[in-house]
Amino acid sequence: MTTDTSPAADAAHRNAALPQDFRPGRPVVFRHATVLTVDAHGVIENGDVLVVGDRIEAIGRDLAVPEGTVEVDATGGILMPGMIDSHRHMYQTALRGIGADWTLSQYFVFCYLNWGRLFRPQDVYAGNLLGAVEALDAGVTTTLDWSHGLQTLDHADAAVDALQATPGRFVLAYGNLLGAPWEWATSADFKAFASRRFTPGDDMLGLQLAFDVTADPSFPERKAFEVARELELRVTTHAGVWGATTDDSIRLMWENGFMTPDVTYVHATSLSQDSYHRIAATGGSVSVSSESELNAGQGYPPTWQLRKHDIPVSLSMDSSMWWSADLFSAMRSTLSSDRAREHLAAHNRDETIVHNHLRAEDVVRWATLGGAQALGLDSVIGSITPGKKADLVLIKNDRSPAMHPIIHPYGHVVFQAGRGDVHTVMVNGMIVKYDHALLHDTLATARAATAETVEHFRTTMGEKEWQAAREPELPHSERISNPYTYTSWDGGDDRHRPEV
Known part of the structure; x- marks a missing residue:
């Protein structure tokens, strides 16, 4: 007996549902998945999830469904809550990858001192549009x-405009790195903008304030915090960034009464124990950008400190000038950096770690429910719980050898799966990606817009400055003198033979 492996036969064995089946209002059921609920229901093997309207109606096995429900065959896949990125400079996606070899100082020079003003409104639109499309494609259903x-x-x-042009869930954290928050936040224009573009209680498009605390003893940021309090907005701030924001910033927020559960501290790497205690005592959360922290120099990812102080954690990717919107990378690098630091600390004590404290389940929770908590949306999204909004991601790829067998579901998400394995994405009950293809047509628009932005920057900066930004000068390296010498090093048989 021969097996038909033709493209037509392969297509016939895929899910029976077609994109046109996902009409607005039509119920959807995911069948036979390994369901990571990220709530008290834990893991449901061979489980079903029924979505009616924009909400999760039921979870379980062999669910009875309404007539006309479209079925998604999730056999061999993992169904999890949509991932949530709690800190990403989306407009910078228009210059994707330009800072691959930057330090944080070089980023500051490019964006704050030299070239940040080159971003025009259309460049912000281009970066946000491409960033939003990229997030959805990678299973990130909500992005701050x-x-x-x-x-x-x-x-x-x-x-x-760009965020509303895509079917994702977003929070705009309003900021201006080239202005003073106590000026722009208190302006009548900003308050009019907030009233004009945002509706209180809208969980599809929210607003926060984004600014840093300079540690100026006069605490000029007070006025921005007061605006946030007046408008009932959460605040997100870069804290504990080596050489930039310090314990004095935390102390000033504490002394002036602005450390509350409505504050997210981004990075929080280079803080004292006292500052962590203050964050924990006031109910704040920390957004960890481990790939950024490991590469750019904000400090070592602080999850080991946050675990000790029981501070809530969310995950983020920071900037596509360096990295992507891929929270698979965030989960993997966060878990790896936490464990690496724990092993190194033990080795320095001449000890051996025999049990890992941080587990794969923990970072999956941080990438989902942790993000929802950081955005104040944990009653709405972040877990597969009946009654919550239906933001779901099906990880399934029958063509990938890495997607079989699934023995440890949380570990599989973190260490085995990747963005190419995202089969289906649902936001607010609407399928936006199916069978590995996005179902909206904004990618071509985003590509054209970002191409124009790249040309604008390259032309305005000039070729010399453009190349210097892409390829920063290498520092002078100091090599250690090697006491071992060899007769030759040409790949011959005697290449390891010591000199006599």
Whole structure:
């Protein structure tokens, strides 16, 4: 007996549902998945999840469903809550990868001192649009856009326009790295913008304030915090960034009464025990950007400290000038960096770690429910719980040898799966990606817009500065003198033979 392996036969064995079946309002059921509920229900093997309208109706096995329900065959896949990125400078996606070899100082020079002003409203739109599409494609259903490139209200409107052009869930964290928060946040124009573009209680598009505390003893940021309190907005701030924001920033927030559960501290790497105690005591959370922290120099990812102080954690990717919108990378690097530090500390004590404290389940929770908690949306999204909004991701790839067998579901998400294995993405009850293909047509628009932004930067900066930004100068290296010498090093048989 021969097996038909033709493309037509392969297509016939895929899920029976077609994109046109996912009509608005039609119930959807995911069948026979390994379901990671990230709530008290834990892992449901061979489980079903029924979605009616924009909400999760039921979870279990062999669920009875309404007539006309479209079925998604999730056999061999993992169904999990949509991932949530709690800190990403989305407009910078327009210059994807330019800073692959940057340090944090070089990033500051490029964005704050030299070239940040080159971002026009259309460039913010381009970066946000591409970033939003990329997030959905990678299974990130909610992103906090840490938008500190909003030099004018035109820039801000462009940012919101791009987010609303895609079917994801977003929070605009309004900021302006080239301005003072106590000035732009208190302006009548900003308050009018907030009233015009945002609706209180809208969980599809939210607003926060994004600014850092300089440690100026006069605490000028007070006025921005007061605006956040007046408008009932959460605040997200880069804290504990080596050489930039310090324990004095935390102390000033504490002394002035602005450390609350509505504050997210981004990075929080280079803080004292006292600062961690203050964050824990006031109910704040920390957004960990481990790939950024490991590469750029904000400090070592602080999850080992956050675990000790029982501080809530969410995960983020920071900037596509360096990295992507891929929270698989965030989970993997966070778990690896926490364990590496624990092993190294033990080795320095001449000890051996025999049990890992941080587990794969923990970082999956941080990438989902942890993000929802950081955004104040944990009653709405973040877990597969009946009654919550239906933000779901099916990880399934029958063509990938890495997707079989699934023995440890949480470990599989973290160490085996990747963005290419994201089969289906649902946001607010609507399928936005199916059978590995996005179902909306904004990618071509985003590509064209970002191409124009790249040309604008390259032309305005000039070829010399453009190349210097892409390929920063290598530092002078100091080599250690090697006491061992060899007769030759040419790949011959005597290459390891010591000199006599």
